[in-house]
Amino acid sequence: xxxxxxxxxxxxxxxxxxxxxxxxxxxxxxxxxxxxxxxxxxxxxxxxxxxxxxxxxxxxxxxxxxxxxxxxxxxxxxxxxxxxxxxxxxxxxxxxxxxxxxxxxxxxxxxxxxxxxxxxxxxx
Numbered sequence: 001x002x003x004x005x006x007x008x009x010x011x012x013x014x015x016x017x018x019x020x021x022x023x024x025x026x027x028x029x030x031x032x033x034x035x036x037x038x039x040x041x042x043x044x045x046x047x048x049x050x051x052x053x054x055x056x057x058x059x060x061x062x063x064x065x066x067x068x069x070x071x072x073x074x075x076x077x078x079x080x081x082x083x084x085x086x087x088x089x090x091x092x093x094x095x096x097x098x099x100x101x102x103x104x105x106x107x108x109x110x111x112x113x114x115x116x117x118x119x120x121x122x123x124x
Contacts (some may be wrong), residue, residue, distance in 0.1 A: 002026035002113050004096050009118030012086055016122070020081040022096030022115055030074040032098040035111060036081045038120070040092040048094070049081060050104030059104045064090070086122045093117040 008020040020036070035050040049070040050059045058070050069082040079096055097111035105111065 004098060004113055004115035006094065006096050006115045006118040009094060009120045011121045011123065013123050014087055016086050017082070017084045018086065018120060020083065020094055020096075020118060020120075022079045022081075024077045024079075024098070027098065027113065029072060029077050029079060029098065031100075032113075033101050033104050034070070034072060034079045035097045035099065035104060035106075036070060036079075037095045037097060037108060038090075038092040039095070039117075043092075045095070045108050047106040047108075050106065051079070052104055053102050057104070059106070083120070086120075088122045088124050091120060091122050094120050 003025045005023050012018055033053045036048045037045050038048050039045040048061050048064055049068055051070045051072055067085045072079045095117045096115045098113040099105055099111045
């Protein structure tokens, strides 16, 4: 059974940091392009960050560039999202997703597996 399990969300003040983790079971993350998406109340799910399958090139939503870092630890079968200098507009449910595509895709429909999400709330 394939599972992606996110953790690390929580409540943080503006300017603070959180590190999200996405642990996989039933699949080998090194064989997938990985993405982090988020969804705020009343808004569509949006791409936040992604990492390619083979060369680990990374891609980011413009508003998080320089603040967020996506990485993978293949030995632990885990992908991370380090989030620094958090802003209230970063609030939402964060999802990790795995795509069989070689390169990162920024659209949700390109992803084959999804986690259940973890809530991130940034207060002023």
